[in-house]
Amino acid sequence: VTVVWYARTATAHGEWWIAWTQEGVCLSAPGDRDERRFLAGLAGLHRGAVTPGDPADAPDAFDWRFAPPGFAREALAACAAIPAGEVRSYGELAASCGRPGAARAVGTAMSVNPIPNLVPCHRVVRADGMVGGYGLGGSGEKIEMLRREGVMIEGERLVGTR
DNA sequence: ATACCGGCTAGCC
């Protein structure tokens, strides 16, 4: 039914694998990852035609049909609203979903973000000023992405935003 | 129902 295209292409955070439908991007992963593995992840998300495509055709939006259900979807939607160069704590995001206290659940939700380059889960940090965890390349990758956006970090600690 | 697990928090050394 739904056709999915994919390509390895340049993004604001370097080369990434992206997969997309007519409605939007449904999956992404860092470009240094194995193509085989990316396609395997795609297979788990969508059973149907997958074909190489022209990244110039890729929409800039998220195809929310592929978002995880339940609380994770709400948390990811809230995360998508964080502007570049800014950060929010897991607890703040929880509160904005109407669930103050669900900070830990927000962390879990960020870890299943299907398109980390579009839904900026790297902008969600710990309330004590530490950058917090990150699933992909660990906190190192998170720190690099934040620095690219102008956030100042020393060690694993935030020292200022632009 | 129950138990456990995580990208967390707040409080206390």
Next chain:
DNA sequence: GGGCTAGCCGGTA
């Protein structure tokens, strides 16, 4: 700052 504890919540087995 670091280290530890107990409490927290949604998801999963």
